[in-house]
Amino acid sequence: DTAVSQTPKYLVTQMGNDKSIKCEQNLGHDTMYWYKQDSKKFLKIMFSYNNKELIINETVPNRFSPKSPDKAHLNLHINSLELGDSAVYFCASSQGTGTGANVLTFGAGSRLTVL
Amino acid sequence: GQNIDQPTEMTATEGAIVQINCTYQTSGFNGLFWYQQHAGEAPTFLSYNVLDGLEEKGRFSSFLSRSKGYSYLLLKELQMKDSASYLCAALDSNYQLIWGAGTKLIIKP
Numbered sequence: 001d002t003a004v005s006q007t008p009k010y011l012v013t014q015m016g017n018d019k020s021i022k023c024e025q026n027l028g029h030d031t032m033y034w035y036k037q038d039s040k041k042f043l044k045i046m047f048s049y050n051n052k053e054l055i056i057n058e059t060v061p062n063r064f065s066p067k068s069p070d071k072a073h074l075n076l077h078i079n080s081l082e083l084g085d086s087a088v089y090f091c092a093s094s095q096g097t098g099t100g101a102n103v104l105t106f107g108a109g110s111r112l113t114v115l
Numbered sequence: 116g117q118n119i120d121q122p123t124e125m126t127a128t129e130g131a132i133v134q135i136n137c138t139y140q141t142s143g144f145n146g147l148f149w150y151q152q153h154a155g156e157a158p159t160f161l162s163y164n165v166l167d168g169l170e171e172k173g174r175f176s177s178f179l180s181r182s183k184g185y186s187y188l189l190l191k192e193l194q195m196k197d198s199a200s201y202l203c204a205a206l207d208s209n210y211q212l213i214w215g216a217g218t219k220l221i222i223k224p
Contacts, residue, residue, distance in 0.1 A: 041200065043158070043214040056211070090157060099146040099165055102204075102212055106157035 003027070006091045006107035013081060014115055021076045021110045023091030031055075031101065032074035034066060035090040037109070043090070049074050078112075086114045117141045119215035121203050126221045127193055135188045135201050135218045143208020147179050147186045150202040152217065158202055161188070190220075198222045 006023040013019055025032060033056075034046040047066040048056035054066070063079045078085060091107040118140045127133040139147065146165045150158040164170055164179035164186065176189040188201055200217035207213055 041216050043202065043204075043212075045211065098210065099163065099206060102146070102148060102206055102210070103160050103163070104150075104158075104212075106159070108157050109155075 004091055004093050004105050004107040006089075006110055008110060009108060010111050010113075012113045012115065015081055015083060017081050018077070018079045019081060019112070020078070021089055021091075021112075023074050023076070023107055025072055025091075025093040025105070025107075027093055027095070027105060029093035029095045029105070030071055031094050032068065032071070033092040033094075033104065034074065034076050035092060035106075036060075037088045037090060039087070047074075047076075081112075081114045083114050086112055088112070117205075117207060117213045119203055119205060119213055121201075121215045121218045123216070124219045124221065126223060127190075129193055129195060129222055129224050131193050132189065132191050133193060133220065135190070135203075135220065137186045137188070137203035137215060139184050139186070139203070139205040139213070139215075141205045141207040141213055144181060145206040145208065145210055147177075148204040148206065148212065149175075149177050149186075149188045150204065151199050152202055153199045161201075193222050195222050195224070 004025045031050045033048045049068045067075045088109045092104040121137045148163040149161040152158040162177040169178045174191045179186045202217045203215040204212040
């Protein structure tokens with residue numbers, strides 16, 4: 001199946017721990033994203049990578065670090081987890097430039113719960 | 116600041132028509148997007164408008180008025196599976212999507 005796949009789907013962990021979420025897309029897209037969806041359902045962009053180059057880095061804490069080994073993968077590593085990091089994290093991908101490049105294909109989401 | 120407003124929740128009847136409104140204020144504008152998100156699932160793309168007017172895609176249509184900073188999503192012949200949240204997002208001058216909180220649509224038999 002052509003898709004954006006991310007793992008794990010659920011992640012429950014203690015404050016202070018370090019965790020990673022992995023994302024892979026087999027759509028041949030050249031741009032990948034990480035979004036955070038909080039309890040109020042707002043989607044907020046965290047990072048965007050185009051052909052392995054970071055092109056957006058919104059004001060997220062530096063505890064969050066994206067890693068893109070190639071254009072099909074964009075992983076998210078989070079250090080020293082805090083309660084406020086609890087959210088659903090979505091990976092997404094798109095192709096091209098301009099307005100049409102915002103037709104995003106999302107992964108199923110990773111629900112992170114920090115206790 | 117940049118802002119997207121849409122109703123929090125709407126209820127409609129199966130087989131009917133519903134219109135979900137969205138107003139936006141962004142620094143620059145390059146398009147208005149609609150996504151559908153079923154509970155516990157990923158958002159999926161529905162449509163986007165760049166120019167004023169109505170774009171029709173089967174049972175779903177989206178309208179844009181750039182001068183009014185206004186869009187709506189029109190859903191016809193509602194089906195139970197249309198129960199979902201509908202996210203409005205505007206593309207600003209930096210080609211970044213600014214998202215609304217979504218409108219939860221409840222369809223009743």
